[in-house]
Amino acid sequence: MDKNLPDKIIGLDQVRINRGLEKICKCEKRKFMIDTKNRRVTCRSCGAVLDPYDALYELAYADEERNRQIEQFFEQKKTDSQL
Numbered sequence: 001m002d003k004n005l006p007d008k009i010i011g012l013d014q015v016r017i018n019r020g021l022e023k024i025c026k027c028e029k030r031k032f033m034i035d036t037k038n039r040r041v042t043c044r045s046c047g048a049v050l051d052p053y054d055a056l057y058e059l060a061y062a063d064e065e066r067n068r069q070i071e072q073f074f075e076q077k078k079t080d081s082q083l
């Protein structure tokens with residue numbers, strides 16, 4: 001440890017941040033695997049460990065999209081039956 005630092009301050013020289021990396025998983029329309037023991041979410045296609053926030057967001061977005069399509073389908077049925 002640096003002798004110039006007071007005792008209670010911990011140096012961060014054990015950590016390096018690599019901001020140049022891209023996301024490992026680039027799968028489209030991915031499906032998720034939830035590992036309940038290790039509290040991890042992985043991609044079922046490529047096996048990459050995913051950010052749980054990303055997985056939750058994708059699921060919520062897909063759910064919204066599906067609901068919108070169902071509403072459109074019923075609106076179309078209603079319109080067709082009035083013709």
Ligand SMILES: [Zn+2]
Nearest residue numbers: 025027043046
């Ligand atoms: Zn993947």
